[in-house]
Amino acid sequence: MAAVEATPRNMLRVPSNYRDLHKRFLQILMNRRMVSYEDAFRLFCKMYQSEEPDEEEATAGPCPKDMELAVSIINKVIKGLNMEIRCAQDEITPAKYYLLVNTVDSHISRTFSKFSAAELEFFKTVLSEIVTSEDGCISSTACLNLNSSLPGNMTKSDTEALLEKFCKYQWLYQKDGKVHLTILSIVELEPLILSAYEDYVNICRLCKRIVMQGYRCDRCLALLHLHCVHLYTKGVDRIHSCPVCSADQPEMLAAVKNIPFHSGDDNRIPSASSRENKTGKGSARK
Amino acid sequence: MASQSSQGSKLSSQEQSALISDIVLYILSQDHTKYPIKRQDIVKNVLKTHGRHYKHIMNEAAHVLTEIFGMKLVEIEHSSNMKQYILVNNEQFLRDVSDLKWPEEVEAQQVLLMLLLSLIFMSGGVVKEEVMSSFLTRLGIMNGRKSHEYFGDVWKLLTVEFVRQMYVEYVRIPESNPPKYEFRWGHRAKGEVSRRELLNFVSLVYGCDPKNWVTQYQEVLQAESEKEKKREEDGK
Numbered sequence: 448m449a450a451v452e453a454t455p456r457n458m459l460r461v462p463s464n465y466r467d468l469h470k471r472f473l474q475i476l477m478n479r480r481m482v483s484y485e486d487a488f489r490l491f492c493k494m495y496q497s498e499e500p501d502e503e504e505a506t507a508g509p510c511p512k513d514m515e516l517a518v519s520i521i522n523k524v525i526k527g528l529n530m531e532i533r534c535a536q537d538e539i540t541p542a543k544y545y546l547l548v549n550t551v552d553s554h555i556s557r558t559f560s561k562f563s564a565a566e567l568e569f570f571k572t573v574l575s576e577i578v579t580s581e582d583g584c585i586s587s588t589a590c591l592n593l594n595s596s597l598p599g600n601m602t603k604s605d606t607e608a609l610l611e612k613f614c615k616y617q618w619l620y621q622k623d624g625k626v627h628l629t630i631l632s633i634v635e636l637e638p639l640i641l642s643a644y645e646d647y648v649n650i651c652r653l654c655k656r657i658v659m660q661g662y663r664c665d666r667c668l669a670l671l672h673l674h675c676v677h678l679y680t681k682g683v684d685r686i687h688s689c690p691v692c693s694a695d696q697p698e699m700l701a702a703v704k705n706i707p708f709h710s711g712d713d714n715r716i717p718s719a720s721s722r723e724n725k726t727g728k729g730s731a732r733k
Numbered sequence: 734m735a736s737q738s739s740q741g742s743k744l745s746s747q748e749q750s751a752l753i754s755d756i757v758l759y760i761l762s763q764d765h766t767k768y769p770i771k772r773q774d775i776v777k778n779v780l781k782t783h784g785r786h787y788k789h790i791m792n793e794a795a796h797v798l799t800e801i802f803g804m805k806l807v808e809i810e811h812s813s814n815m816k817q818y819i820l821v822n823n824e825q826f827l828r829d830v831s832d833l834k835w836p837e838e839v840e841a842q843q844v845l846l847m848l849l850l851s852l853i854f855m856s857g858g859v860v861k862e863e864v865m866s867s868f869l870t871r872l873g874i875m876n877g878r879k880s881h882e883y884f885g886d887v888w889k890l891l892t893v894e895f896v897r898q899m900y901v902e903y904v905r906i907p908e909s910n911p912p913k914y915e916f917r918w919g920h921r922a923k924g925e926v927s928r929r930e931l932l933n934f935v936s937l938v939y940g941c942d943p944k945n946w947v948t949q950y951q952e953v954l955q956a957e958s959e960k961e962k963k964r965e966e967d968g969k
Contacts, residue, residue, distance in 0.1 A: 461800045461801065465800075465801075467803060467823070467825065467826075470801070470802055470803030470823070470826070471803065471826050471832075473801070473802060473803075474802060474803065474804075474822075474826060474833070475832055475833060477761070477802075478833045478834060479833075479834055490832060493829070493832075524801055525801065527750060527754065528754050528757060528758070528797070528801070529754060553754075553755065553758060555755050555758045555759050555762065555779065556758060556762070558778070559759060559762045559763065559778075560762075615836075
């Protein structure tokens with residue numbers, strides 16, 4: 448076995464507390480790319496408990512904070528490989544997800560992607576349409592027509608199959624005749640979207656991240672994440688005013704009222720690094 | 734710079750890290766097929782002009798794959814000096830099959846694989862092709878050469894695909910005329926499949942204690958102690 452070099456940027460430096468549990472969790476994320484917070488926690492508990500099968504540990508059980516700590520340990524380790532586990536909320540549902548993303552657009556991932564160069568071109572076109580659209584999504588039929596602007600002979604059914612393939616690998620999803628970017632795509636492509644679509648992209652003023660779909664103020668037209676608005680409206684005296692321009696927004700509370708946010712827990716996205724201190728009370732598990 | 738490489742290599746530590754990272758990503762991306770990865774492909778696609786650093790970089794990459802991902806890069810000596818590798822996962826990680834999600838056709842293959850690996854294991858490590866064939870026919874999985882609705886072209890999977898993926902070996906019985914073939918476990922199965930789980934599964938089907946299968950149980954224990962020894966040696 449090669450000896451481990453002792454340089455600071457050495458990607459081989461694995462902390463002593465990095466063990467099978469972390470490797471397994473990482474493998475699952477590599478396999479699935481996108482795992483809901485609840486599923487992740489369920490799997491984490493299972494792996495945690497299979498580590499120490501004796502009685503004492505079994506009754507204690509891990510809590511979400513243990514998982515978040517494990518994630519931050521993994522992130523320190525995979526940083527040298529330009530990979531990161533991020534936590535983000537789906538814009539519509541708004542379930543929390545763990546996402547495994549590449550932090551750098553490596554030529555390896557591009558060349559040996561599951562998609563051909565032509566297919567990736569098509570995706571770029573779809574991405575472009577979605578980012579520049581009014582509501583952050585495009586109709587499936589419009590999507591199918593996009594192939595005509597591309598070189599090569601893709602029939603309608605080829606395009607349909609390709610769309611399915613993108614959905615299968617969680618780059619896009621289709622719902623009610625519309626095609627959307629998954630949160631995985633939004634997070635992984637964030638740098639690309641910010642640079643290539645600077646004039647079109649919306650940034651949620653509450654969390655400073657890209658927003659494709661959410662609540663729009665009818666005065667200043669600012670677009671905000673529904674989950675960010677939900678958090679914001681928890682401050683009782685602010686429930687009727689736009690966080691950006693303070694315009695009266697009587698509809699705002701109603702817009703987020705019926706959405707199944709996790710009740711009883713801190714909705715803030717846990718930081719992937721150990722930068723912030725989370726209180727994380729209660730379990731996100733349902 | 735002098736502290737970076739032990740081989741007097743002229744690569745900066747940054748270049749080294751980049752190459753190691755590229756190789757790791759490449760291997761991981763190719764792994765889903767389960768086919769062996771050729772050394773020449775690695776050099777052609779990743780190392781390119783840095784081919785002479787192959788040995789050192791591969792060592793580091795193997796280290797990364799084990800220490801970070803828990804997978805072992807195993808060298809398969811192929812004919813005519815053509816090196817190949819397979820990425821063998823840790824058997825412990827694969828115990829709960831529902832953790833990892835696979836496309837439907839892959840899941841079907843995994844079921845089929847378990848059946849045939851079980852048969853081979855319970856039969857003492859070797860199974861003649863006629864025995865395998867009649868076993869699968871009895872289970873309703875094979876019907877001549879007809880394609881199965883769920884499993885697909887079963888015989889082709891057994892004799893071509895699974896062999897290529899190194900789950901099984903399909904070898905000619907020496908001196909057999911007309912040529913006859915037999916099945917054995919392949920390298921990948923030896924590394925990834927838990928004999929204990931297989932024995933438990935078979936015992937469940939037959940409704941008896943795994944220990945009743947004395948020979949097989951001995952093999953389970955032996956395989957486990959070998960793996961334990963190997964793990965300790967690798968300094969896990």
